Amino acid sequence: xxxxxxxxxxxxxxxxxxxxxxxxxxxxxxxxxxxxxxxxxxxxxxxxxxxxxxxxxxxxxxxxxxxxxxxxxxxxxxxxxxxxxxxxxxxxxxxxxxxxxxxxxxxxxxxxxxxxxxxxxxxxxxxxxxxxxxxxxxxxxxxxxxxxxxxxxxxxxxxxxxxxxxxxxxxxxxxxxxxxxxxxxxxxxxxxxxxxxxxxxxxxxxxxxxxxxxxxxxxxxxxxxxxxxxxxxxxxxxxxxxxxxxxxxxxxxxxxxxxxxxx
Amino acid sequence: xxxxxxxxxxxxxxxxxxxxxxxxxxxxxxxxxxxxxxxxxxxxxxxxxxxxxxxxxxxxxxxxxxxxxxxxxxxxxxxxxxxxxxxxxxxxxxxxxxxxxxxxxxxxxxxxxxxxxxxxxxxxxxxxxxxxxxxxxxxxxxxxxxxxxxxxxxxxxxxxxxxxxxxxxxxxxxxxxxxxxxxxxxxxxxxxxxxxxxxxxxxxxxxxxxxxxxxxxxxxxxxxxxxxxxxxxxxxxxxxxxxxxxxxxxxxxxxxxxxxxxxxxxxxxxxxxxxxxxxxxxxxxxxxxxxxxxxxxxxxxxxxxxxxxxxxxxxxxxxxxxxxxxxxxxxxxxxxxxxxxxxxxxxxxxxxxxxxxxxxxxxxxxxxxxxxxxxxxxxxxx
Numbered sequence: 025x026x027x028x029x030x031x032x033x034x035x036x037x038x039x040x041x042x043x044x045x046x047x048x049x050x051x052x053x054x055x056x057x058x059x060x061x062x063x064x065x066x067x068x069x070x071x072x073x074x075x076x077x078x079x080x081x082x083x084x085x086x087x088x089x090x091x092x093x094x095x096x097x098x099x100x101x102x103x104x105x106x107x108x109x110x111x112x113x114x115x116x117x118x119x120x121x122x123x124x125x126x127x128x129x130x131x132x133x134x135x136x137x138x139x140x141x142x143x144x145x146x147x148x149x150x151x152x153x154x155x156x157x158x159x160x161x162x163x164x165x166x167x168x169x170x171x172x173x174x175x176x177x178x179x180x181x182x183x184x185x186x187x188x189x190x191x192x193x194x195x196x197x198x199x200x201x202x203x204x205x206x207x208x209x210x211x212x213x214x215x216x217x218x219x220x221x222x223x224x225x226x227x228x229x230x231x232x233x234x235x236x237x238x239x240x241x242x243x244x245x246x247x248x249x250x251x252x253x254x255x256x257x258x259x260x261x262x263x264x265x266x267x268x269x270x271x272x273x274x275x276x277x278x279x280x281x282x283x284x285x286x287x
Numbered sequence: 288x289x290x291x292x293x294x295x296x297x298x299x300x301x302x303x304x305x306x307x308x309x310x311x312x313x314x315x316x317x318x319x320x321x322x323x324x325x326x327x328x329x330x331x332x333x334x335x336x337x338x339x340x341x342x343x344x345x346x347x348x349x350x351x352x353x354x355x356x357x358x359x360x361x362x363x364x365x366x367x368x369x370x371x372x373x374x375x376x377x378x379x380x381x382x383x384x385x386x387x388x389x390x391x392x393x394x395x396x397x398x399x400x401x402x403x404x405x406x407x408x409x410x411x412x413x414x415x416x417x418x419x420x421x422x423x424x425x426x427x428x429x430x431x432x433x434x435x436x437x438x439x440x441x442x443x444x445x446x447x448x449x450x451x452x453x454x455x456x457x458x459x460x461x462x463x464x465x466x467x468x469x470x471x472x473x474x475x476x477x478x479x480x481x482x483x484x485x486x487x488x489x490x491x492x493x494x495x496x497x498x499x500x501x502x503x504x505x506x507x508x509x510x511x512x513x514x515x516x517x518x519x520x521x522x523x524x525x526x527x528x529x530x531x532x533x534x535x536x537x538x539x540x541x542x543x544x545x546x547x548x549x550x551x552x553x554x555x556x557x558x559x560x561x562x563x564x565x566x567x568x569x570x571x572x573x574x575x576x577x578x579x580x581x582x583x584x585x586x587x588x589x590x591x592x593x594x595x596x597x598x599x600x601x602x603x604x605x606x607x608x609x610x611x612x613x614x615x616x617x618x619x620x621x622x623x624x625x626x627x628x629x630x631x632x633x634x635x636x637x638x639x640x641x642x643x644x645x646x647x648x649x650x651x652x653x654x655x656x657x658x659x660x661x662x663x664x665x666x667x668x669x
Contacts, residue, residue, distance in 0.1 A: 123633060123634035123635045123636065124634045124635055135317075138317075139317055139318065139321060140321050141320060141321050142321070142324065145320070145321075145324050148356070148360075148392070148395070149320075149352070149356055151392075152352070152356055152388060152391045152392040152395050153391075154395070155390075155394045156387060156388065156391040160394075160398055161395050162398060167634060168633065169633020169634055170633070185352075188352050218383065219383045219384040219387045220351070220352070220384060221380065221384075
């Protein structure tokens with residue numbers, strides 16, 4: 025669990041979020057600590073994306089508090105909120121690249137708005153960031169509609185990292201990628217996390233990513249976090265959903281590989 | 288050292304006869320990167336490069352990719368052949384980042400990107416001519432596709448999407464009635480008011496009714512309604528089909544064995560062809576009513592006289608001339624709107640561009656068509 029004495033980067037307490045007459049998240053609490061990769065899993069429609077979107081302020085909440093870097097976003101004024109937003113990056117599920125800007129311009133966009141940098145520096149740094157996520161400069165002038173799924177995710181990652189954030193939110197970073205690209209993307213996340221010292225909040229369905237790169241896993245079911253801990257905690261859990269997820273047919277493959285590697 | 292805090296505290300150069308030491312300090316992070324860039328620029332613009340350089344990074348408190356990139360740039364620029372650069376004092380956790388950025392920037396600087404688009408006058412002119420030619424061909428293509436679809440559903444009427452057409456009819460005709468009523472009423476009133484104002488000077492008050500009747504029934508009624516419909520329904524057709532194209536819904540239809548022209552386009556165009564004449568009729572009546580009201584309140588002509596004059600002035604021919612044009616105009620608006628919708632590419636920008644093109648082109652073609660009809664009706668004496 026790392027250093028639990030330190031203040032968590034993200035702290036969610038008794039969060040209630042709902043639409044019309046249904047509460048999707050029901051008194052949910054969750055902490056994310058500095059420098060860890062937290063994997064959030066849960067069934068489709070269990071509210072994983074809702075939780076992420078509520079933390080980054082895209083959805084209103086009915087009750088509870090969310091503190092990011094020790095600050096409550098609801099009570100922060102516009103300036104503080106903007107300063108906080110610069111300290112996190114978000115990779116949306118479908119990339120959410122600006123469709124009328126080229127790849128390079130997409131990555132430059134936050135830098136251009138927030139840092140007053142000369143044009144050549146913007147070009148060079150954006151190209152370096154693209155290289156860091158494994159894209160060549162030859163792709164830099166393509167438009168988002170000309171990119172493959174894997175490339176879109178990489179560009180979205182480069183854009184999320186444009187301002188060197190401390191926290192990145194990843195919404196299903198490997199969904200829609202073939203196993204090889206997914207594995208590459210996992211190692212990319214892990215490398216970037218180590219080199220940049222990132223805190224990663226990641227929604228995923230990919231058992232391999234959970235196993236390979238996540239330091240901690242949180243399971244969302246019935247609007248609450250029902251299990252929270254390492255992969256061995258998950259395998260030991262008796263919650264029915266967690267059991268069928270990690271010890272189902274697909275999960276068993278993972279269990280075998282886990283037993284082979286001494287913990 | 289502390290004398291010049293504002294600029295040089297990020298980077299200080301200490302020159303010795305044998306070797307040069309560059310000392311970094313403070314935060315080498317994104318907010319400081321513009322300042323750091325200026326310092327590195329001025330350092331590198333010096334004419335003579337030192338043979339031995341040591342970059343001491345032990346004083347740097349925070350370091351991110353922006354700082355790492357500048358350090359990599361500094362190292363690359365100073366280590367020409369015969370020159371030597373050593374970096375000391377970089378903490379281990381920053382050294383990994385530095386190495387990653389160094390490799391990436393090295394790779395990035397090796398490949399040069401080519402500019403996306405260069406402006407060239409003649410080429411742009413040629414391109415736009417070619418584009419308008421293909422645009423015209425695409426319109427003809429759409430006409431053909433819609434006719435083929437219409438024939439297909441005539442042969443097998445059960446395949447025609449009646450529900451969809453009724454739904455479209457509701458949107459383009461029924462829901463458009465209030466705004467059409469209002470606009471044509473105002474236009475009719477304005478024409479009558481202008482007529483009374485100017486005709487009164489030479490005592491030709493009575494002929495205002497002739498002018499309002501003939502103008503509204505032959506030209507203005509159908510033209511105003513067609514322009515309104517092009518702006519109101521044509522644009523929404525283009526935007527709908529365009530966003531369906533962007534989200535691959537049209538591809539999904541195709542792969543399931545449906546023809547998008549049958550499913551999406553034919554019901555929409557038919558709804559317009561049925562709806563526009565109805566709207567034209569309603570609009571013309573509303574304009575005549577507006578004229579009557581102005582004649583009564585402003586021109587002092589009683590409604591009985593207005594109606595009697597109208598009966599004398601207009602014949603069923605004038606009414607027919609207006610109504611015959613309506614379905615053709617509807618067809619042109621529908622064809623243009625749908626073919627522009629299918630031209631939408633991947634970006635949000637192209638959706639806006641195509642919607643604009645749809646409205647502008649269909650209004651233009653409606654007016655051209657109106658001119659052609661005028662020539663035709665004149666030559667057959669209607």
